[in-house]
Amino acid sequence: MEKERLVRIFDRQAAKYESNKESSNLKKWRRELLSQAEGEVLELAVGAGANFPYYPPDVKVTAADFSQEMLGAARKKASNYNIQAEWICADIEKLEFESHSFDTIVSTLSFCCYGNPAEMLKKIQRWCKPGGKILLFEHGISSNIFVSGAQRVLNPLLYKMIGCHQTRDILNLVHESGLTVQRTESHWLNMFHIIWASPGEGF
Numbered sequence: 001m002e003k004e005r006l007v008r009i010f011d012r013q014a015a016k017y018e019s020n021k022e023s024s025n026l027k028k029w030r031r032e033l034l035s036q037a038e039g040e041v042l043e044l045a046v047g048a049g050a051n052f053p054y055y056p057p058d059v060k061v062t063a064a065d066f067s068q069e070m071l072g073a074a075r076k077k078a079s080n081y082n083i084q085a086e087w088i089c090a091d092i093e094k095l096e097f098e099s100h101s102f103d104t105i106v107s108t109l110s111f112c113c114y115g116n117p118a119e120m121l122k123k124i125q126r127w128c129k130p131g132g133k134i135l136l137f138e139h140g141i142s143s144n145i146f147v148s149g150a151q152r153v154l155n156p157l158l159y160k161m162i163g164c165h166q167t168r169d170i171l172n173l174v175h176e177s178g179l180t181v182q183r184t185e186s187h188w189l190n191m192f193h194i195i196w197a198s199p200g201e202g203f
């Protein structure tokens with residue numbers, strides 16, 4: 001799908017994301033992951049700032065998203081939670097940062113959106129300092145054959161409606177990217193994955 005169309009889809013969803021009606025599980029998983037962030041943080045595809053309540057004090061966040069509406073909501077949330085942030089409104093797949101710019105790179109529920117998720121996993125390893133933290137909370141194809149069958153059937157429609165692929169094999173993408181994985185947790189029939197990692201060797 002063209003990027004302009006995707007941006008419009010996410011602009012329209014910003015109010016829903018801002019109202020933040022997440023389950024207590026999602027909130028718990030975000031807290032568990034984000035409590036590990038430190039230093040200079042790059043948050044990819046920040047959305048309406050759903051992670052801001054969970055960052056430790058003293059982090060400095062560079063928040064990127066291509067939806068102005070999402071960024072507007074994220075700005076309000078950052079001020080509610082005293083988050084020091086810089087804002088980038090751009091397609092993260094086209095952005096470049098100097099190698100080794102960030103202590104922590106965070107992505108939650110964004111690898112379902114990218115045209116080339118494997119390339120993004122390489123980029124974030126370059127942008128992260130050696131030994132830095134890459135913290136991911138992503139969703140994808142279930143290991144349950146009934147659920148994955150439904151996901152495959154619904155994927156084209158859902159991608160058109162909400163801009164989000166349902167069938168990505170997140171753990172395999174992570175494995176193939178060369179990330180050094182410290183720990184993973186999978187939930188809800190292995191549809192959701194929380195991943196604590198660092199850049200692989202050679203990044």
Ligand SMILES: C[S@@+](CC[C@H](N)C(=O)[O-])C[C@H]1O[C@@H](n2cnc3c(N)ncnc32)[C@H](O)[C@@H]1O
Binds near residue numbers: 011017049108109
């Ligand atoms: C499913 S939402 C997740 C938002 C947030 N990370 C969260 O956990 O609630 C996906 C977000 O990714 C953004 N996004 C998708 N593709 C993007 C891209 N290529 N560049 C920048 N932002 C992107 C959308 O605008 C949207 O805010």
